[in-house]
Amino acid sequence: MSDDPFGPTILEDPSDFHRNMRERGPIVYLSRYDVYGMGRYNDVHAALIDWQSFESAAGVGLSNFRYEKPWRPPSLLLESNPPRHDAPRGVLSAILNVRALKGLRDNWIADAAALVDELCDRREVDAVADIARVFPLRVFPDAVGIGRTGRDNLLPYGDHLFNAFGPSNELVAKGAHRIGELSAWVMAQCERAALRDEVIDGQPTFGAQIWAAADRGDITYEQAPLVVRSLLSAGVDTTVLGISAVLAAFAHHPDQWRAVRDNPALARVAFDEAVRWESPVQTFFRTATKDIAIGDHVVPDGKKILMFLGSANRDPRRWADPDQFDLRRNPSGHVGFGMGIHQCVGQHVARLEAEALLVALTQRFESIAMTGTPRRHHNNTLRAWETLPITLTPA
Numbered sequence: 001m002s003d004d005p006f007g008p009t010i011l012e013d014p015s016d017f018h019r020n021m022r023e024r025g026p027i028v029y030l031s032r033y034d035v036y037g038m039g040r041y042n043d044v045h046a047a048l049i050d051w052q053s054f055e056s057a058a059g060v061g062l063s064n065f066r067y068e069k070p071w072r073p074p075s076l077l078l079e080s081n082p083p084r085h086d087a088p089r090g091v092l093s094a095i096l097n098v099r100a101l102k103g104l105r106d107n108w109i110a111d112a113a114a115l116v117d118e119l120c121d122r123r124e125v126d127a128v129a130d131i132a133r134v135f136p137l138r139v140f141p142d143a144v145g146i147g148r149t150g151r152d153n154l155l156p157y158g159d160h161l162f163n164a165f166g167p168s169n170e171l172v173a174k175g176a177h178r179i180g181e182l183s184a185w186v187m188a189q190c191e192r193a194a195l196r197d198e199v200i201d202g203q204p205t206f207g208a209q210i211w212a213a214a215d216r217g218d219i220t221y222e223q224a225p226l227v228v229r230s231l232l233s234a235g236v237d238t239t240v241l242g243i244s245a246v247l248a249a250f251a252h253h254p255d256q257w258r259a260v261r262d263n264p265a266l267a268r269v270a271f272d273e274a275v276r277w278e279s280p281v282q283t284f285f286r287t288a289t290k291d292i293a294i295g296d297h298v299v300p301d302g303k304k305i306l307m308f309l310g311s312a313n314r315d316p317r318r319w320a321d322p323d324q325f326d327l328r329r330n331p332s333g334h335v336g337f338g339m340g341i342h343q344c345v346g347q348h349v350a351r352l353e354a355e356a357l358l359v360a361l362t363q364r365f366e367s368i369a370m371t372g373t374p375r376r377h378h379n380n381t382l383r384a385w386e387t388l389p390i391t392l393t394p395a
């Protein structure tokens, strides 16, 4: 196929392209970038769990670290293979597992209630600017333990990072002039002295816990700042867009809002269904570690394969009525958080943020309705909203 999956037409609405790609077979050749693409659920899933054949250490962007110097020091988690991957991954998964987050829960629920109270006397709001960007930025940087100043650097840093996984098109050019300054700020936040190490919300900050893991010898002192960097890289834009997605989903499906109001226990499934439905992380690459035969193709050793998570999550071979946001469905098994050894280590943090916010919103608003024209924000990796004008009707 000669289509440009990173061009404005497909970024605006990838659904036709995804369908064409799935119908062509388990794998397609994307001639524009000399890479392969996978869009069917079964094949994407199989490739993601086979890290030996589809590696991450050559980078999960278009740039191939076998031949090109990475634009930033590679992530110890994302852009690495076992065995080097495993110690940093073990440290982060212990810090971010469900039980370890228990202490944050009540505080985040109270923070969400406070935010929602501030919305009560303004019926017309932007679900992106007034809710989805506000809540994660209120709770997550505090949980990591970074300082108060410069937090507005986090979203522009993430926007550029996620663009940089794609080709060096206009979206990358647009962010290039600030990236030196933004990267320097992010790396400065990762130093031990920059991170608060007092107990907050019943536990040490994520950042302090990462440095404590270095004290124990679970990771080295050289690794600690890069592990903190992973939190600041992967934990902000993604949760903003996951929350945007679930709010957009409810604004489009009023009956589903009624269902979650009747039963707030559905808030968690609603978030996962929104991650399936929207797939805020649309794509990332793997690299073939040997010649791999798939369908009519042999993917040569060293070639990049683009995993279309958003397409897999709407593959009718796997999902009944895939374009429907439906809380009666079991969305588990979606690949919106990836799959296999690299599956999102922060997914429990994301779910807790979303659940706290949704429960607070269900308690105060009878309906959420789209009242203006929503507008997409284009990014080479992320399916993003620039604005979602909604009307909230108090209960």
Ligand code: QZP
Binding pocket: 060, 075, 076, 077, 078, 079, 229, 230, 231, 233, 234, 281, 284
């Ligand atoms: C970004 C890191 C969907 C992924 C590409 C998100 C992501 C995960 C990890 C990192 C960055 O470790 O820097």
